[in-house]
Amino acid sequence: MTVVSLIFMRFIHVFQGWSVALFVVCMGMAIVAIAMQVRRYRLGSVSIRAERGRPSPWAVIFLTTSVCLISVLSIASVIKISLL
Amino acid sequence: MSENNSSQDSRSRIARRVFPDGVDPDPRFTLANERTFLSWIRTALAFIGGGIAVEAFTSEIFGTGLRATLSIVLMVIGFILAAGAAVRWHRIESAMRRKTSLPLPLIIPIVSLASALGAGLLVLVFAGLL
Numbered sequence: 001m002t003v004v005s006l007i008f009m010r011f012i013h014v015f016q017g018w019s020v021a022l023f024v025v026c027m028g029m030a031i032v033a034i035a036m037q038v039r040r041y042r043l044g045s046v047s048i049r050a051e052r053g054r055p056s057p058w059a060v061i062f063l064t065t066s067v068c069l070i071s072v073l074s075i076a077s078v079i080k081i082s083l084l
Numbered sequence: 085m086s087e088n089n090s091s092q093d094s095r096s097r098i099a100r101r102v103f104p105d106g107v108d109p110d111p112r113f114t115l116a117n118e119r120t121f122l123s124w125i126r127t128a129l130a131f132i133g134g135g136i137a138v139e140a141f142t143s144e145i146f147g148t149g150l151r152a153t154l155s156i157v158l159m160v161i162g163f164i165l166a167a168g169a170a171v172r173w174h175r176i177e178s179a180m181r182r183k184t185s186l187p188l189p190l191i192i193p194i195v196s197l198a199s200a201l202g203a204g205l206l207v208l209v210f211a212g213l214l
Contacts, residue, residue: 004129007136044115053114054095055177057102060118060170063125067166071132075159078139082152 001030005070011077014084022073029066036062102174106181117176124169124191131162131198145209154205161198165191 005026012019036059047054095103108114135158142151168191175187 001129004133007133007140010136010140044111047108047111047114051111052108053111053180054108055099055103055114055118055173057098058096060121060173061098063122064166064170067125067128067132068163071128071159071163071166074132074136075156075163078135078152078155078159081139082148 001033001066001070002027005030007074008077011081014081015077026066026070029062033059033063033066103178103181106178106183109177109180113180114177117173117180120176121169121173124165124172127195128162128165128169131165132159135159135162157198158202161194164194168194 005023008015008019008022008026015022036056040056040059043054043056135155138146138158139151139155142154146154172187172189172191179186
């Protein structure tokens with residue numbers, strides 16, 4: 001997610017500081033995703049021991065939202081660049 | 085659904101809301117479902133990154149309009165894949181909890197079609213027909 005969010009640096013000549021801000025936000029989301037995986041790993045271990053599958057909706061919702069957000073912002077950036 | 089383990093349900097509130105009925109499946113299947121979801125997310129990120137790469141590095145191959153269109157199409161596919169991955173994860177987990185047949189994957193035809201169209205377009209471009 002962090003690597004892909006580097007794409008916003010491509011548009012730094014148009015959006016200036018906003019590109020850096022977006023990249024930092026994406027890095028923050030990646031850190032949150034990793035932190036959630038730590039919790040998810042513990043939950044997964046417990047579920048294996050108990051032999052009962054426990055899905056983690058928050059992690060799925062968060063990751064999906066993050067990727068959708070990156071794609072929407074990228075599309076908006078390309079549209080703005082193309083119209084210039 | 086007749087089978088419901090809400091009487092001793094220790095799941096989180098969001099988990100109870102997203103999966104209100106059924107019984108907890110074998111954890112191996114739940115984890116496999118999550119791995120598949122993560123694979124689709126990786127694919128979506130690859131499409132988004134590819135879209136930007138097309139916009140950034142193909143100015144000598146494509147015209148401005150075609151380049152922007154291709155880039156946007158790739159990123160829209162990435163968006164659809166990411167959203168579709170979550171929907172697919174939910175449908176499969178629900179089916180496993182209810183012990184019903186697994187739903188057909190709807191995003192595989194999308195990826196296949198998009199890849200075929202992309203390959204066809206590249207052939208046309210490099211053959212000088214576009």
